[in-house]
Ligand SMILES: NC(=O)C1=CN([C@@H]2O[C@H](COP(=O)(O)OP(=O)(O)OC[C@H]3O[C@@H](n4cnc5c(N)ncnc54)[C@H](OP(=O)(O)O)[C@@H]3O)[C@@H](O)[C@H]2O)C=CC1
């Protein structure tokens with residue numbers, strides 16, 4: 001059984017669970033320990049005890065440790081990518097791509113350790129200097145979702161450690177293997193005991209214990225809106241720092257002047273790759289009336305070419321849905337869409353593979369409207385709807401008419417419309433002639449409205465969450 005990692009030691013859990021391959025439910029990847037509340041408290045206590053020392057640790061030591069972790073992740077990309085795809089179901093090239101991203105994130109934050117800076121300012125009063133510096137927050141609790149089992153933990157763990165915090169990490173119960181493998185690498189990087197701890201387990205047990213404990217100074221969460229709201233309320237109830245990344249209902253506008261090939265590429269990549277299980281996936285394709293018939297025909301043609309199958313089989317384009325619950329949710333929304341009056345123009349049926357897995361043919365719903373449930377609620381699967389628009393202004397209004405604001409895209413050859421869109425799209429990330437999903441690892445990630453709460457993740461902007469600002473006055 002793969003154990004918990006607490007205070008520099010490997011420990012059995014209170015119980016364990018089997019990690020099942022969604023491409024082949026007969027394949028048990030391994031058994032992973034599940035912590036109870038007491039073991040979570042043990043990890044929090046270890047992190048709290050290590051925090052003062054780690055906060056003052058040498059930045060070269062931190063940089064070397066993070067660089068070593070990044071190098072090993074990159075060197076083992078094939079093996080770790082295979083493991084990731086086996087447990088989550090994205091295709092092997094996508095799994096390897098995610099592992100490379102995780103490695104690069106650690107290397108980026110290794111360098112960030114050496115770029116910590118503050119300000120020294122003159123005071124408005126005589127004979128006084130003012131210094132503004134950033135200090136670690138203390139103990140950071142990380143609660144991660146299942147859809148990016150190594151990249152999301154990495155983009156929370158690496159900045160937390162780089163800026164001098166200790167970590168208690170809770171991966172999603174569905175995908176413990178990638179984070180466990182990452183922990184095994186971290187355990188050999190030379191960090192003092194307690195600086196990094198892994199507690200696998202149920203959200204309602206381990207996650208809740210992190211939320212309840214006053215020694216956890218900050219919570220970084222990614223997942224659903226429903227859980228995100230609970231996390232935010234619990235953290236704020238005891239005045240802990242909180243950063244929440246949640247869902248999206250990301251629009252991709254295709255204007256009549258768009259290059260058709262670019263539009264189809266952006267729509268298919270953004271909506272269906274990684275089985276559509278990305279918070280940045282395009283789920284509303286808002287399409288100019290003139291290009292609409294050509295666009296729908298070309299997207300259907302492209303979808304017909306996609307191989308849906310085992311994530312580890314060469315040539316698979318779309319892997320399985322992550323589990324039975326998510327498959328049921330996807331199929332339910334396809335039914336809802338049809339009942340609401342949309343046309344199922346392609347796919348949407350469960351597929352049998354050579355092995356028992358959660359295979360769903362990518363679904364395209366046309367003639368949708370923006371007030372249908374399929375256009376308002378996050379589905380989180382290979383399902384997209386096409387909504388007709390009369391003009392650029394109409395398309396922009398539809399795109400912004402959502403409770404979410406993560407990623408928003410446009411395909412156009414008009415500089416005027418692209419420029420206007422960048423300014424007026426209500427989203428944290430705006431994409432022009434590129435898919436709504438797929439982002440760089442060194443720049444801020446996050447959204448507006450119900451998509452995100454708190455300061456941005458990733459890049460140097462992560463310092464805002466993982467540090468607190470101190471202003472020091474010194475008489476001279
Ligand atoms: N925006 C995004 O990136 C993601 C969005 N989603 C959306 O969420 C839906 C449901 O997915 P699901 O995995 O259940 O998402 P959740 O939001 O429930 O899970 C995200 C993380 O929160 C944990 N968690 C669950 N309940 C609590 C709690 N009470 N206190 C603290 N932590 C908790 C989970 O643990 P555990 O899983 O171990 O119980 C997991 O680690 C998806 O269908 C999709 O729509 C899902 C994943 C990512």
Ligand SMILES: O=C(O)CCC(=O)C(=O)O
Pocket residue numbers: 147148222277278279280281436437438439
């Ligand atoms: O689009 C991406 O590359 C990132 C997506 C993501 O972070 C998510 O789905 O949680």
